[in-house]
Amino acid sequence: FRGDERVIRSCGYEEYKNECYKTVLEEYTTKVCTCKEDGCNIGTCIDKSILLLLCSVTTHVIFLHK
Template sequence: MYCATIIKLKMANVHYLIAGSAIILLVLAQGGFAIKCYECNSHNDPRCAEKIPPGDLAKDCSDHKNGAKYSFCRKITQIIEFSVNGLPPDTRTIRSCGYEEGQYKNRCYQRSGFGGRQEVCACDTDTCNGAVTMKATFGVLLASLVVFIARA
């Protein structure tokens, strides 16, 4: 009788684990259909240069109607070091949806030229072109799942 009760409890834990995993997979898969990115330019809106931009600057990339398939977010930091063409030195942050993946997805690269330089970063989770990324949240979620399994 005691062993049967323990087996029933273990089976119930397995069912909870399966149901929880299915929910997590559905949530993660649903996010794969369209990506949401911050879209702004600090030249036009100084809030874009904040470490974490305000939520109203986040846009659903599928709202763009130009036919491109947006699959990642991009953040460009431009530094103009001295006056060029009558414009003063400046630093700008440009955040946008991206569709030409190339080799730099989930990576950053730097370019420089006469009078300035820029850093371009690309990432593939919602609003990852802000300071906080979904990868950290996913890591916490995964760690919680492992602890749940270990306790079962």
Template sequence: MWSKILAPLAMVLFLALLSTGSSIKCHQCSSYIQSECADPFYHIDTPNKPKTEKFLQECPNDGKEYFCRKIYQNVRGDERVIRSCGWEEHEKGDCYSTVLEEYNTYVCKCDTDGCNSASMWSVSGLAICSAVMMAYLMH
């Protein structure tokens, strides 16, 4: 009788001790260093599948709540794309832009595995144009 109770109990205890793997996987690269990181990150005929999975890595499992992010950066006319993990939320929401004298950025976050492979152009075209215009007016 004890063996009928102990076997399921041991199985439940074993499953409770297993890690659930709650970490998110994000593409982590910079087009400044790795040219394959630049946009477009996918082939035209397969827009839902990145050109490469070699940058897809788990974010650290250090107790912080991570999300994926994609940063479009224009540094003195040099365009860069940075894909990474992030943990600090921005008060402006999921996407925001910054305009400084030396560089402009447009940052978007998402929270599913590999979601920072997507193109931001549908949203960011207007944001980037307005950021450049604002930088010109402020200069």
């Protein structure tokens, strides 16, 4: 949306000759990609254990400085 990038993931499948294609409507460009395996359309995510570690360290540092 006018310089912003949005990622929308949803279920559904329409057979197309390429794995990805672009559509253009007025000022919006949409890149559509399909896949056939579970988990192939996920974004980069932080592993839960790394997130838990970061939260623990942050909490520890906050309490040390009080």
